[in-house]
Amino acid sequence: MFIFCLNARADGQNLLANPGFEDINICTEFNAPCSRAGWFMVLKGFRGKLPVKSGERALPFTFENYYAPFKRAFPYSKILCPLLPGKDYKLQVWLYTGKKAFSHLDVLFTLSDPSRLNVRFGKFEYTLRFSLGDIVERRKDGWILLSKNYIPKEKYRYIVIGNLSNDAEAPRNRKEKNLNGGELDFWIDDISLTATDSTWSPCLEYKQTLSQLYDEKRRHTSFASLDEERNKTPTPLWSEKNSLRPVDPVKQDTLIIPGVVFGVNDSKIDAAGKAVLAEFAERIRLLNVKSIRISGHTDDTGTDTLNKVLSLKRAESVAAYLISKLPQLTEHVVTNGYGNKLPAALNDTPENRAKNRRVEIVVSYVELRGLRRNE
Template identity: 30%
Template sequence: MRMSCFLWMMLLARNAISQNLLANGGMEDINICTEYTKECAPEAWMSSASGFVNFFRDAKRAHSGLNCMAIEAAHFQKKYNRTFLRSRLICGLRKGSKYQLEFYVKSIHPILDSVGILFTASDPFLGKAYMSERKPDLLLGAAVQKNAFTDTAWHRVKLIYEAKGNEAYFLVGYFARNDYKGERLKELENQYFIFVDDFSLVPLDPNEHLCSDWKQAVEDIYGEDERHELLEKKRKYYRNIPPPVPELQRNTYTVIDTLILPDILFESGKAKLQQVSFAVLDSIAKRVAGKTVDSLVLKGHTDNTGTPAFNADLSISRARVVADYIAPRISTRRIPVFVYGLSDQQPVADNRQPAGRQKNRRVEILVYVREQ
């Protein structure tokens, strides 16, 4: 749903530390499919089977929120009847960089260790290759304890992935060589389901950040509305001639150190900059001349001598004043600017000493530049 997409992007914009490369990881935004014009699947997630089969709207079943999805390890009556889930990455991964994949998984069947993850350059649902011919990049294996027969035990999974640099799609499924042939524990349920929820894929390097066009990427991903017959027609159309591999913008990387503006560059107790501060700020603009600036983060800090309300107002006001001055000087185009007033919550020195309090009264400037 487009309003859900907008709200999701606004939430991410307000949270600068959120770097999830998977859209709608919690599966709470719902897609209105083209065929039935109904809420039949999560946005950003495609199933190799009908969306209705894998999608569950049940807060008691989900790990968090209302929704979750399931992959099928086998079918009680059909041979090699498996389903896979895939999503497109928001940004391209950087070759050689490492990323942490985290999600939650559960099943009443003891089969979690054979759940696998596959990263691909092209859409794994399109083209000639069969899922049975693919080998996962990651297997849960030792990352999960052997699960007992219970439908309520969610297992938190954390895996590390080293990027090849050409990844565009993410796929999760059951990759055991043979079908699971365990006891059918629910009389009316023929599928051996494995439930999944709350996916996140984030860079381990704290200097790596989402690409600058992530908002448009999410819009494009959410714009895929085929889930049933139209998706099957699309697969048949691209069976012999797969579509071009999408070119994703790479994550950005920090190449400019954090600059600290000390308290002496502001008028005492105010958010007005002293004249001498302009030369300091102009020097930052010169350092990034000719580079592509992707975003700007400013964090205002105070000591603990004022009231909480005064400190909160002063810290964010100083950060905003700096942002207003420097943003148009480091980029000719509009860039994302994140401004935070952190009051006295992150001291770098002892507030009991005058020298320490002066160090704590500061504005931190972080300029994120796209590495060429």
């Protein structure tokens, strides 16, 4: 069983990861922040400054381009539990359209990873559409809350958001058309997809799917997908003629540091924790390390803000100790503090809360061919 932070408006457990888009993905291709964790983009990305409805981040996308009407972007994610045919669900999303009057927002539910769909405009059939009648709240800063119920006919696994209309928007005036290269950019925030049935309970793969979404770091690799095709890679550019060596597969080594190595509300590592980290440092010393992702986690005791700060401080404390042992890997280390957003167990007993107080270290590396691990 797994608990995830929910939008306060949700009737039940949110089936969408990172609904407030506060957590950032560190892409493996560049080892740098490049998108919202758990969410992906089909087609064009976004550039420019963005507003937020709450917190520090929202998710921007290109609704349309006045010069190239079908140059659009479609945020998508994997639903944490498959939608059950015949069951009633509620989808809510905060939307900001800037100076553009709201007309519609489309949603497409799919069975497979949307990035592999080969569908041309004119053939799209959106699953549901938000229109003016679906606005349930308006804020003075321009954000609107859209809400709609939906009963699926199939066991959908993915959600896509954007403008699936076959018609092109027209600018009201020349100035609007010239703004930002003709792009019409929208932003979404605090999205929730919940089952309205009070007897509904999370599926067994809820936690596994959530972990998969956060662990998928690739954003610049065209063949990467979240379904059964996700682990297939293109044929390596290799031949006897050019003697190019196939790309070595990236492997991972993981270590979980329990919260007991820290004092209460403290980030200082005790002697036992340092001993474990020293042994781990020796284990990875000779590896061809690509990245070391260190994430701190807490239980649900205390406020979200304090938990996030504490979890980050603990992650940074672990990172500092590892770097002291392996200074050559300094540039490969990335730290995050997730607070109580990604618990390993329910926060219902002292034992389970102890499981949630932890620091996770994930080392991605390439084991060079011809060399043994202990050389």
